[in-house]
Amino acid sequence: MNGRLTAAVALGLSLAACRGQVSEQPPIVIIRNMHAQQKYKPQERSRYFQDGRTMRPIPAHTVSREEGAIDPEFESGLSAGTRNYLERIPQGVIAQLRHRTNDGRWLEGGEGAVARGRERFNIYCTPCHGMAGDGAGIVWARSVGGGYQYPRPATLHDDRVRHLPDGQLYATIRNGVRNMPGYASQIPTHDRWAIVAYVRALQLSQANAGATP
Numbered sequence: 001m002n003g004r005l006t007a008a009v010a011l012g013l014s015l016a017a018c019r020g021q022v023s024e025q026p027p028i029v030i031i032r033n034m035h036a037q038q039k040y041k042p043q044e045r046s047r048y049f050q051d052g053r054t055m056r057p058i059p060a061h062t063v064s065r066e067e068g069a070i071d072p073e074f075e076s077g078l079s080a081g082t083r084n085y086l087e088r089i090p091q092g093v094i095a096q097l098r099h100r101t102n103d104g105r106w107l108e109g110g111e112g113a114v115a116r117g118r119e120r121f122n123i124y125c126t127p128c129h130g131m132a133g134d135g136a137g138i139v140w141a142r143s144v145g146g147g148y149q150y151p152r153p154a155t156l157h158d159d160r161v162r163h164l165p166d167g168q169l170y171a172t173i174r175n176g177v178r179n180m181p182g183y184a185s186q187i188p189t190h191d192r193w194a195i196v197a198y199v200r201a202l203q204l205s206q207a208n209a210g211a212t213p
């Protein structure tokens, strides 16, 4: 009798553990190790802080550990104390930009800036502006056939965009413009300038290629 009971319980348990069963319940884990941790998830309500925010506001004048203190001209793209855009990429920024090639060489100065900018541009800008910067990126292309509307991003080869001051191109990346969102939180200051350097190179390369649609 006892033997049968044990067998029945064992069978029941083994069936209950069958894989492939769909359940809304969390899995039963006997040795829990790191399954449960005391932690807050992003945006979760905090019971500790009075304002209930888990994600704490950044104290004023905080300096990024990655970037250090940044010259306000580099950061804003405006010449000091004015509302005028810098005409040219600051030399101090160019001097700090470099790029490691696939075969392990470091490109410095202007060459480094353009190479770094090209890589960043291809990551962040081409989905909308396209590899050639003509505005025919995949986001727009899909929207045409996909039944939703995304405004066609500006071509970067437009005469007006070609003649924008470098600082205004920089500020476009940092703050966005009209339908374009800002990329300040994804792209750090120096990389924004590197992208400006690359956009200038791209514009020169396409200037007579008839790329303007």
Ligand code: HEC
Pocket: 121, 124, 125, 126, 127, 128, 129, 139, 151, 152, 153, 154, 156, 161, 169, 172, 173, 177, 178, 179, 180, 181, 183, 195, 199
């Ligand atoms: C999510 C899509 C999207 C991404 C990503 C994007 N842009 Fe744009 N961009 C736009 C759109 C849309 C416009 C046109 C905005 C308008 O006129 O309403 C635009 C306009 C511009 C302009 C023209 C500004 C002007 O004064 O007319 C520049 C320059 C530009 N983008 C540069 C960039 C660069 C550099 C990047 C990469 C860091 C980038 N964009 C990433 C969508 C995007």
